[in-house]
Every structure is written in structure tokens, then in C-alpha cells.
Amino acid sequence: MDVVEKIFEFASRTPDAWAMVYDLEPITYRDLHRMITAMRRRLETYGLRPGGVVVVWINSTLASWVVNLALRTMGMTTVSIRTATEFSGFSGLDIVAVVTAANERYVLDANIAPDAARIVVERADWAVADDGAALKPPPRTPPGDHILLTSGTTGNYKMMILDSRAQAAEIQNGIKRFWALIGGGDTEPRGSVNILNLGLWTAVGYNYPVGVWSIGSTVIIHQGPEEWRSFSVPGITHAMVTPGFLHQMLTAAPPSMPRSDRLVLMVTGGPGKSAGRRTCSHGTATPRPS
Numbered sequence: 001m002d003v004v005e006k007i008f009e010f011a012s013r014t015p016d017a018w019a020m021v022y023d024l025e026p027i028t029y030r031d032l033h034r035m036i037t038a039m040r041r042r043l044e045t046y047g048l049r050p051g052g053v054v055v056v057w058i059n060s061t062l063a064s065w066v067v068n069l070a071l072r073t074m075g076m077t078t079v080s081i082r083t084a085t086e087f088s089g090f091s092g093l094d095i096v097a098v099v100t101a102a103n104e105r106y107v108l109d110a111n112i113a114p115d116a117a118r119i120v121v122e123r124a125d126w127a128v129a130d131d132g133a134a135l136k137p138p139p140r141t142p143p144g145d146h147i148l149l150t151s152g153t154t155g156n157y158k159m160m161i162l163d164s165r166a167q168a169a170e171i172q173n174g175i176k177r178f179w180a181l182i183g184g185g186d187t188e189p190r191g192s193v194n195i196l197n198l199g200l201w202t203a204v205g206y207n208y209p210v211g212v213w214s215i216g217s218t219v220i221i222h223q224g225p226e227e228w229r230s231f232s233v234p235g236i237t238h239a240m241v242t243p244g245f246l247h248q249m250l251t252a253a254p255p256s257m258p259r260s261d262r263l264v265l266m267v268t269g270g271p272g273k274s275a276g277r278r279t280c281s282h283g284t285a286t287p288r289p290s
Contacts, residue, residue, distance in 0.1 A: 002143040003210045004073050007033050010216045011135055019213060021192070021233050022062045023224040029216075032066075033135060034128035040139075041069035043099075043124040046117050050141060051076030052096030055113065056200070057081050058121075061221045063101045064200055065209065066126050071099075072144045079147035079159070080200035084151060087112050089159065149201040162206070192218035194230055194239035204240055204268050228253035231260070240266045 007029060010017060015030035027035075044186040048054065054076045058064040066080045076096075081087070090113075100106045108118050148160040193212050200204035209219045222230035228249050231239065241249065246267060 002072070002138075003213055004036060004069050004138045004143065006134065006214045006216075007036070007069075008138050008176065010213075014216065015135075017216065018192075018218045020062070020065075021218060021220045021230070023222055024229060024233070030049060030135065031128075032213075035066045035126040036069045036138075037072070037136070038128045039121070039126040040065050041204070042068075042121065043070055043119065046097065046119060048074060048076060048096055048117070049096075050144070051077070052081060053077045053090075053147070055079055055081060055087075055090075055095055055098045055116070057098060057106050058101045059104050059223075061108075061125075061199065061205075061223055063121065063123075067099050067121060068146070068200060069260060070126075072078045072146070073138050073141060074144065075141045076144040077147060077161075078144060079149065080206075081149065082199065082201065084109065084112060092196075146200075146206060148203055150203050160203075177277075192220055192233060192236045194220040194222075194233070197223065197227070197245060198240065198242075198268075208240065219245055226252070231263070232258070233244055236260070237262055238264045238266065240268055243267055257279060 007019065010019070010029040011033035018026045020027040020028045048071075054071050056064055056071070056078055057065060058065050058080075062066065064080055067082065071078050076139050079090075089090055089121040093183060095113040095116045097119055098113055099119045100108065102122040130160075146162045148162060150160055155181060193208060195205060200206045204217055212219045212221070220230050220233050220236060227245075230236075231253075246265075
């Protein structure tokens with residue numbers, strides 16, 4: 001089952017459960033499903049043909065996820081980027097559209113994918129009022145794939161295709177293995193995962209939210225100031241950070257921040273300076289290598 005179908009399932013079964021906490025604002029499974037549905041209706045007006053590649057060039061992780069998942073239900077292959085220079089590695093790809101968001105810093109040059117549609121989305125394109133209307137299941141168009149621009153921590157960025165059907169099958173068959181990987185053991189998942197500033201071009205930034213939503217849990221993403229405040233979200237059990245970001249966050253966090261002995265801290269993208277358990281100003285965490 002594809003991740004959007006799982007989101008719909010939880011939107012129907014547990015509509016008020018938190019799918020995401022973005023910049024400290026909760027978004028329920030019902031909210032997320034409606035956002036994806038509204039964004040799909042907006043993008044369908046451009047007549048995009050299934051099978052093409054759509055570049056998503058959006059800084060907001062929330063907007064980027066809504067656009068990516070909506071395109072996925074349309075049978076499009078998506079790739080998320082950070083800078084215009086990443087277009088240089090797309091030779092051979094059938095880029096049919098480039099999607100950006102209003103009020104962001106990106107300006108599309110005429111030389112970037114000149115034959116592609118230029119789509120600028122706004123918050124109003126996916127903000128759906130809670131009018132009590134019955135939720136509809138996602139369409140049955142074969143879901144699209146996603147291309148990661150990942151270095152695998154080597155420094156040499158390359159494209160890696162994520163087949164949505166294979167990814168969905170792996171999630172269906174390995175939910176317990178996934179939860180064990182992030183320290184949840186073999187019990188039914190009940191926690192929340194904090195993924196700080198890891199974009200959809202990374203393996204962690206893309207795969208972990210897909211896995212978390214497939215088991216009905218919560219992804220916490222914070223792009224605003226005072227990143228350490230996301231550790232105060234009720235129910236948080238896991239956090240994933242890079243070594244540099246961890247140092248930045250611990251330096252900025254106030255000593256008065258309450259501790260959490262249940263938090264499992266996973267450091268990814270490189271080795272930390274020390275191993276074992278450490279007591280920090282925000283609590284006790286067990287680093288896990290990635």
C-alpha cells in the first residue's frame with residue numbers, strides 16, 4: 001500500500017491523530033490528507049502527463065511534502081532540490097514541470113528546464129477548511145517514484161531512484177523492523193520522530209517520514225527559530241540530527257529546558273565527537289550511529 005493510501009487510512013480511522021508537527025503547529029492525518037487532495041486538484045489543472053519528472057524547488061518542508069505526495073498520486077516522478085546548480089545533473093530526465101512556492105527566494109531562470117511548465121503554488125492551494133465533508137480515498141493511478149539527490153555521506157551527490165511500489169511493499173512487510181531501527185522495539189509504535197532540517201533530497205529526510213506515516217505515528221519538523229523547542233513536543237521519543245546541527249542546537253538550548261530520559265537521539269551524516277550516553281541540557285540521550 002502506498003504512503004498516501006496509508007495516510008488516507010489513518011485519516012479515516014484516527015482523523016485527529018497528529019501526522020506532523022511543523023514549526024510547533026500540529027497537523028492531523030485528516031488535515032494532511034485534505035492538503036494532499038487539494039494540492040492534487042490544483043496541479044491537475046496543468047495537464048501533467050504521468051511518468052514525467054517534476055522538480056520540486058521549495059524550501060518549506062511542509063509545502064514540499066504536500067506537493068510531492070500530491071504529485072505521487074498523479075503518477076509523477078518527483079525530485080527535490082536545494083539550488084539551481086543541481087539542474088546540471090539532470091541530463092536524460094524528462095522534466096515536465098518545476099514547482100516552486102510563493103514568497104520563497106527561488107527565481108526560475110529561462111535556461112532551467114526551458115520546456116517544463118513553471119508552477120508557483122501558494123498556501124491557499126492546499127489549505128482546506130474543515131467543513132465536515134466526507135474524505136475520499138486517493139485515486140488509483142499507479143503512484144509515482146522519487147529521486148533522491150544523496151551523497152550517502154561521501155560528498156559526491158548522485159541520483160537514486162526510489163520505486164514507490166517496492167518502497168511500499170517493504171514498509172508493509174517491515175514495519176516492525178523499521179520501528180526497531182529507530183529504537184522502538186517490536187511493540188506497537190506510539191512515539192514521535194523529530195527530523196530536524198533534513199530535506200526530501202536525503203534518504204533520512206524522505207524515507208523516515210514515509211515510514212512514520214505508514215505506521216500512523218508523528219513526524220516533527222522544525223524550520224523556524226529556536227530549533228530546540230521541537231524537543232518539547234508532547235510524546236516525542238526519537239530525534240534525528242547531524243553532528244553539526246546537534247552542536248548548534250545544544251549551544252542554543254537554555255539550561256532550563258526540561259530533561260527527557262525516554263528520548264533516543266540518532267546522529268546521522270557523520271560521526272559524533274564521542275560515544276555512549278551523554279547528559280545534555282535538554283535531557284539524557286542515547287546516540288545511535290547511522
